[in-house]
Amino acid sequence: MPATSPAPRRARSGNRRDEAARLAVLHAADDLLVEHGFGALTIEAIARRAGVAKQTIYRWWPSKVEILLDTLIEDSEKRLPVPAEKATAEIIRGYLRDFERFLNGDPAGRVLLAIIAEAQHDPGTAKNFHERYLGPRRERERAMLVRATDVGEISPKLDPDATIDALVGPIVYCALTGSSIPGSVLDTLFEDLLRPR
Template structure:
């Protein structure tokens, strides 16, 4: 397990090339999102400010305010950037394996890395930060749902999932159950829990034997 970056390391501005002219907007935005992601995963959201991000990323606060209306919206965008590759949805051709592996990756990220605590903080702050709430729905939640739905629709086309199944409901059944345990921690969130969710969903829970009268 690698160590998390220290505050001193996070506050070290990235090296810059000495070329003339302005950097492309995509490059600047990428630097900002990397800086925010590193700060969040190292320290949480409490000390995340526009001033600090501007210093670390080597940009002006004006640039940050042009793209993000609030600290919460900036934090959510940086968080999504930090976890996007980890939560990429696999497509091996076997929907059972892909659902299991993606849920396991999600469970690991939420329970064994700082990302889980950060996400619960962001969800909590979204209750009072309207800009963060909008960013959460449009960037994180909607994008995560889209990726899962696309994979499930591909499974429908391959004949692995019935055509009449509403894939959005399936997304809620699987990931909604994990979020529930994360936010209401009466029971542990484990890989075996993720495996059981997939098995119960794909195999069903009804006993195929005729009910005795």
């Protein structure tokens, strides 16, 4: 009688990285940020909450912001993916609205704002933030715009990067100052800068 399941059992630790610990840290950091704010986000608190040793954190992350960056990358991939297939004007408009909702409603959006903030205080954070998040994402946003332009869905007034800055800038700025940009304003900017067909 042949081979019941391979019994994965518990393989909690060994000489390989412990996935459970990794996730516990990511979630602990996320939760602490959302529940008690960035001020409560200390390595000790994360370790305590995750049920993990401080050393385990220091072994795998150079700073607490890198932890946030990890959660941000994983979360924004799921919750705010850059549309990668067909690029219609409507899809782009939807992305902008999702972006606004992400920043003002989603816990992961709080993480993004916190990292932007921390990047002002520390050049190392700024560098990693660009290399690991902003850069790659901008790449895909630019590609989305170019595709839509090629297809004739939109005909932007400015070059792709400037266009993105002009559209995303107000959204982020409003989120940073605690307000939330109205959908109608978003629409006006969208119509105005992209001139959709």
